[in-house]
Amino acid sequence: MENTAIxxxxxxxxxxxxxxxxxxKPAILRLSVEGGGCSGFQYKFGLAETPDSEDCVVETDGVRLVVDPVSLDLVNGCVVDYVESLGGAAFRVENPMAAAGCGCGSSFSI
Structure with missing residues (x-):
C-alpha cells in the first residue's frame, strides 16, 4: 500500500x-509502535527483509520506510529523521499527533 502519511x-x-x-541487508527500515515506555507508547526501529502486503511503504533516495497499519494510526503525519547531537545520534520521530513525550524521545502519548 503506497501512502504519503509518513x-x-x-x-x-x-x-x-x-x-x-x-x-x-536490504535498505528497508521498519517503524512500529508498541505499548509501554514512560509515556504510554514507544517507537521501535529495525531493518526488514521485505515489506508485508498491508504495510504503508514510502521511499526516500532508494531507501524504504515500512509501517504496519496498526502503528500507522499512531504515527500518521510523522517525519522519521536521523539526528546527531552531543548526546549521541539516533532516529527520531517528529509526531504531530503526540500530546506528550518524554526526555528520551522514544516514548509518547496521544
Missing part, C-alpha cells in the same frame, strides 16, 4: 542505507 528524511535514509550495507 515521511523518511534524507538524513535518515542515508543512515539506513549505511547500516543496511554494513549488515548486508
Amino acid at each position: 515521511t523518511l528524511s534524507p538524513s535518515a535514509a542515508a543512515r539506513v542505507a549505511t547500516i543496511a550495507q554494513k549488515q548486508d
Whole structure:
C-alpha cells in the first residue's frame, strides 16, 4: 500500500542505507509502535527483509520506510529523521499527533 502519511528524511535514509550495507541487508527500515515506555507508547526501529502486503511503504533516495497499519494510526503525519547531537545520534520521530513525550524521545502519548 503506497501512502504519503509518513515521511523518511534524507538524513535518515542515508543512515539506513549505511547500516543496511554494513549488515548486508536490504535498505528497508521498519517503524512500529508498541505499548509501554514512560509515556504510554514507544517507537521501535529495525531493518526488514521485505515489506508485508498491508504495510504503508514510502521511499526516500532508494531507501524504504515500512509501517504496519496498526502503528500507522499512531504515527500518521510523522517525519522519521536521523539526528546527531552531543548526546549521541539516533532516529527520531517528529509526531504531530503526540500530546506528550518524554526526555528520551522514544516514548509518547496521544
